[in-house]
Amino acid sequence: MAALHALIAGAATVPHLRQIHAHILTSGCLHSLGPKLLCRLISLPCSNLHLPLAHRLLLSLPSPSLDLFNHLLPPVAASPYPSSAIGLFLRLRRGGLRPNAHTLPHVLTALTRLAPGSLPLVASFHAESVKGGLACVVVYVRNALMAAYSACGHLERAIQVFDEMPRRTVVSWNTALTACAGNDRHERCVGIFAEMVETGFVPDLTTFVVMLSAAAELGNLALGKWAHGQVVARKLDMTLQFGTAVVNMYSKCGAVNYALRLFERLPARNVWTWSAMILGFAQNGLAQEALELFDKMNISMVTPNHVTFLGLLCACSHAGLVDEGRRFFYEMQHVYGIKPRMTHYSAMVDVLGRNGRLQEAYDFVVAMPIDADPIVWRTLLSSCQQHSSKDCIEIVDKVQERLLEMEPRRSGNYVMVANIYSEIKSWDKAAMARRVMREGRMKKVAGESCVEVGGRAHRFIAGDDSCPEFHGACRILHELDLNMRKCEPTNPILLTDVD
Incomplete structure (x- = not known):
């Protein structure tokens, strides 16, 4: 027996462990040595390759303990087949074992990766944690529940779990912030962050990465600068993830020159950093700079990903580079082996359509290997x-016809169609589109715009004069209009009212 213990401890390869496994089976020592063999198998490098064997070994043990299940669950939940973690959990429950604080977080991690279809199971495990008393006692069980609900698109349930927490850590706050950002509730993310600071919690680097993401999506440059400045002032490590988030924030907030200076000074860059900068150039109308940066990326031997090509297609769309757009779409699939996503198809349609190639764009959509959204x-x-x-x-x-099949109640589609028919003087069809809206009691969504002044975002909605600054803004616009009318037009022909 001692010799077998030594053999298991010294085994360094899977074939060697297989031989020992066979010897244990023939000698009838599986009950006593199986757990040690399982732990050794999981500890080997590249454990993902050996997990099926470890899984079978665990299920072959006569009465595996909860500790063995807990030992195997983390790598299985993080593996390419997270559904196996759910099977392990069901197996331990059928064996009469009760999950503990080391069991549920890993099962919830697997469910997070299986989202959004795993919502019923998430709710079931939530109930399991409440009945077992783990939800109230163990903080990281609730953290895992928040992440799982968020991944399933149920932000309100995630926030409810957060609100009901008797004790929170910085990780809890970061999980709530990430849930809001991941579900496009960036203003709520900012509100929770303010509450976090008021409560006395000290933000860490992960907090600031999430806040940079929220600032980028809101276009709130002041918030983004503040988050960046906090990291510099606190002398936190400038990680690759944070550097990428900073570049992305400045790019999306329009400070593309500052983003480029930061990008060039970063000590390390990966494909996400390069892609953020390329997309930043594209979104700010700097198509040539985006294509040149892509060439530099290739010289740096960095392999592009799906975000890189999305940025390149956007750049081609805004600059009217149809041939280049076709080339990038082809290379993405046939050179780099990247399967186009719906966003890539939409971007390619924009490349063609924006440049007046409407029939080609329509044929492209019809020929898509997946149904267009x-x-x-x-x-x-x-x-x-x-x-x-x-x-x-x-x-x-x-x-x-296709849009009305997919979105029969979306008023914006009718408005766009009616406007097109009006512009080409097809009055009957334009009236028909508006009649359908009227009879269906569909209202046009009011136009909305935001402007940042003094670090505050001000929202204006068409037809709404309740904003305190509304009349002052109108007065300034009126004065600007009068001043513009006083100016002599540089080309009177272009300003002639043809109607």
Whole structure:
């Protein structure tokens, strides 16, 4: 027996452990030596490759303990097949074992990776944790529950779990912030962060990374600068993740020159950093700079990913580079082996449609290997509006038909179609589109815009004069209009009212 213990401890390869496993089976020592063999197998490098064997070994043991299940659950939950973790949990419950604080977080991690279809199971494990008293006692069980609910798209349930926590850690706050950011509730993210600071918790680097993401999506440059400054002032490590988040924030807030200076000074850059900068150039109308940076990325031997090509396609769209857009879409699939996502198809439709190639864009959508979502069809419809003419009526009719099948209650589609028909003087069809809206009691969504002044974001909605600054803004606009009318036009012909 001692010799077998020594053999297991010294085994360094899976084939060697298989031999020992066979010897244990033939000698009838599986009950006593199986657990030690399992632990040794899990501890080997590249454990993902050996997990199926470890899984089978655990299930072959006569009465595996909860500790063995807890030992195998973390690597299985993080593996390419997280559903196996759910099977392990069901197996331990059928064996009469009760999960503890080391069991549920890893099962919830697996459910997070299986989201959004895992919501019923998340709710079930939530109930399990409450009945077992773990939800109230163990803080990281609730953290895992928040992450799982958030991944399933149920932010309100995640926040409810957070609100009911009797004790919180910085990780708890960061999980709540990440849940808000991941579900596009960035203003709520900022509000929770303010509450975190008021409560006396000290933000860490993860907190500031999430806040940079929220600032980027809100276009709140002041908030982003503050988060960046806090990290510098506290002398926190400038990690690769934080550096990428800073570049992304400055780019999306329009400070692209500052983003580039930071990008060039970063001690380390990965594909996400390069992609953030390329996308930043594209979104700020600097197409040539985006393509040049992509060339530098290739020289640096960094392999592009799906975000890189999304940035390149956006750059080509805004600059009218149709041939380059086609080339990048081809290379993405056939050179780099990246399967296009719906966003790539939408971007390619925009490349073609924005440049007036409406028929080619329509044929591209029809030939897609997957069914186009409403965003792709709306992108094409927007291109038809931009290049409206009687030649595009047939395409507009077909796109309208598809959109009405997919989104029969979306008023914006009817408005866009009615405007296109009006522009090409097809009054009957325009009236029909508006009649359908009227009879269906669909209202046009009011236009909305935001402007940042003095570090505060001010929102303006069409038709709403309740904003305290509304009348002052109107007065300034009126004065600007009067001053512009006083200026002599540089080209009177261009300003002639043809109607």
